[in-house]
Amino acid sequence: MGQEQDKRFITPRSKDPSQWYTDVILQAELADYSPVRGCQVYRPYGFAIWENIKRLLNDRIIATGHENCYFPLFIPKSLLDKEAAHVEGFAPEVAWVTHGGGKLLDEPLAIRPTSEVIIGVMWAKWLQSYRDLPYLHNQWANVVRWEKATRPFLRTLEFLWQEGHTAHRTEQEARDETARMLEQYRQLACDDLAMHVLAGIKSDSEKFAGAVETWGIEALMPDGKALQSGTSHYLGQNFAKAYDIKFLDEDNTERFVWTTSWGVSHRIMGGMLMIHGDDKGLILPPLAAPIHVVIVPIVKDEDRGTVLEKCQAVASALRRVEYAGVKLGVKVDDREGLRPGFKFAYWELRGVPLRIEIGPRDIAEGVCVVADRLSGAKRKLNVDYATSALDSESVRLSLEELQAALYARSQAEVMGRIYEVGSLDEFKQVIAEGRGFALAPWDGTVQTEMMVKELTSATTRCLLPTPPGDNVKCLFSGAPAKHMAYFAASY
């Protein structure tokens, strides 16, 4: 990894979290801009974080009975055109391949913006009997949507994601699946990535093109904007009817299946990075961190050999420790010619949860210093340098505590930034000042949503499950309120 960051300036997070985000992403070498507009490069450290998120989510997807598979990148135009709402929603964002093998193609091929269509076509081919159901498929893939404004991880033309697609015999099964995967996403955000999220159904105008219902998880960024971080769609029989996905039921009647789809992209990684950090840089939740512990030798040149050897021995001991099902990632920063203070800043920028410092005096005392990235607190840990034995349980515990503390902080932050507003003025103020979510009674109409958006830039993010009382009026139209809705500006 390079050493550029000390040449540049990182905007303080406290001053401008949005610019801080871009600065940190680039200078911590997580990602970079490519020569193709809106397409990012994942550099090794950034990709390692994504691979961890991928593993955490994949484990959840497999544990809930799904199977990974892979469908083609291309969708012929004539197939994409079959589901009316779907094509209307996605056509403006599609990238088209028109030439291949030196020739103009007979039919343009869409680069998948999502794969309901191509998967639906294959299901129609495969599916025969109710015994074949449910289909519980998932794929990890790149997709392309021609976005106008882009930002690393949060919105890119090409992005990496998983998309689950399932087909069921009954409506209830499909509805249950939609809820099950929304809950997995909520747990991924809260339990794995330490990001508190609101989970709920989206309004009709915010739903997926072709869905009957879209459910989502919404995170809150430091600037008060919401980030849609995962969605789970109940598709009813819309795609089944458009793509003729039928099965012979037990009673010998041919029926259409009920389908769902659900996706989480690298956007959730962007949200995680933006939520956990400070003026020094990132703070990675230990479960998502590729490097859990960095060991920095505190050493003058004459002691270098011995101290490095002890650092490596401690690293080896820690690499045998298991944390949350994986071995600890441990890095010894043995670069020459750099001050310890420089190295501290380097790894703080990169959000490594724990730093261990080892110098000649520590070795003589039989200790090392453990510094916590979140609190900055330092404490001494006994090390038997003859055998490299140390209290690894205490290291693991520190990681668990840091993970829990990050989540608690995030949860408190989100809960503290939900404003149940009583007037339009108050609503406007919450949004204009970037304070967070405004919870308000809404009449359920698109017209009102549009009006609110034009007035304030806020949209409905998700709805409370319980309806408002009988006499509650919409904050905006004065008509009877149909839902209590979370409103926010959003990424």
Place this chain on the structure above:
Amino acid sequence: MGQEQDKRFITPRSKDPSQWYTDVILQAELADYSPVRGCQVYRPYGFAIWENIKRLLNDRIIATGHENCYFPLFIPKSLLDKEAAHVEGFAPEVAWVTHGGGKLLDEPLAIRPTSEVIIGVMWAKWLQSYRDLPYLHNQWANVVRWEKATRPFLRTLEFLWQEGHTAHRTEQEARDETARMLEQYRQLACDDLAMHVLAGIKSDSEKFAGAVETWGIEALMPDGKALQSGTSHYLGQNFAKAYDIKFLDEDNTERFVWTTSWGVSHRIMGGMLMIHGDDKGLILPPLAAPIHVVIVPIVKDEDRGTVLEKCQAVASALRRVEYAGVKLGVKVDDREGLRPGFKFAYWELRGVPLRIEIGPRDIAEGVCVVADRLSGAKRKLNVDYATSALDSESVRLSLEELQAALYARSQAEVMGRIYEVGSLDEFKQVIAEGRGFALAPWDGTVQTEMMVKELTSATTRCLLPTPPGDNVKCLFSGAPAKHMAYFAASY
């Protein structure tokens, strides 16, 4: 998984291995054709095999010091055009995106056929000092090449692969890296996938577009055709000069880097599937098998409950067993209404290495029957059905033996099908009869290669490291021989 295969017919492998391959791929539900010409769908069982191969290879790539990252799918035309040999080789196979977001693009975007270009451009941006080197990058990605004739896994328009890209300070380091990764590929094929391969340098006409040297591993298919299963390219400074990838060396001089690239695609999976099989279907090397053991209850309806319970208990015990660093994949085939014989055939088709049969009599005797997919041999294994304890070491040993036996068979097959030919007639016969590799002295000219190809359809696959003796003449031209070359028809 469906039950189609008993309705269809699988061409015997002994009769037509090529048709057998297609039949088995489709009927074992590994892959299917999609509505897009030449693009396959990976069904769950096929994708699980690919995920295992991916893991085995990824472990090797990481263990040799490389880092995973991810670069964009698109390459602007103007960038692709910069390395003359590269663009000449790939341009005819490129798929072009010309429209995005409802508009004609200012510049067409190539869908990556390989990523030297886009990675080179980023390296040029990042690289400053010799201290930053080497760059040891790898990505797992989909790429697109507009092929005419396609077959599942062996040649598809879109395919999944890994591509390693490395940049070095010196020529020697880059040459060493090229050799190191070729050796990793050889080990992947031989040690992990039980496919014996020949490894060596390719002739100039067979090398990668833009490379100085291409090294490859060549497998032998049952029909006597070679399958190029992985390549490692020494790129010299060709890409460095085309994309201006320079660094400041220790002596303060600006120098171009030396680069390599190397790739293995899902093609190696196709080769593995084609090599190991019989008239009943696939035989998966245990290291690549998603399911190591299938348990089939031998049961009449009245005993179903007890027997199934015992099967599940044995499965649970086996799932705790580690084999080659992963837990055993164990499936209980508890489908109702199907005869055991049907289930045997179903899992034999899918190449599951071991089958365990458990019936009421076995339970009474305290045994189960273990059948080996390769030899078909059955033996009894003691089981304590009260505690579900069984000799798991013996199961693991059976898997190791099967893996070793498959490789030994493959090695013997390849070695027995290399013909050191003494005459052109003999050469023609070896190729025409699909006997395998013809090893022959060659004058090293493209003209001779072209002539041989027109005459016999065979091409040079790789060269022996040691040159022929001084007086040896080219088998085809009579000119002095420069290399001993393996010739074969190829996929």
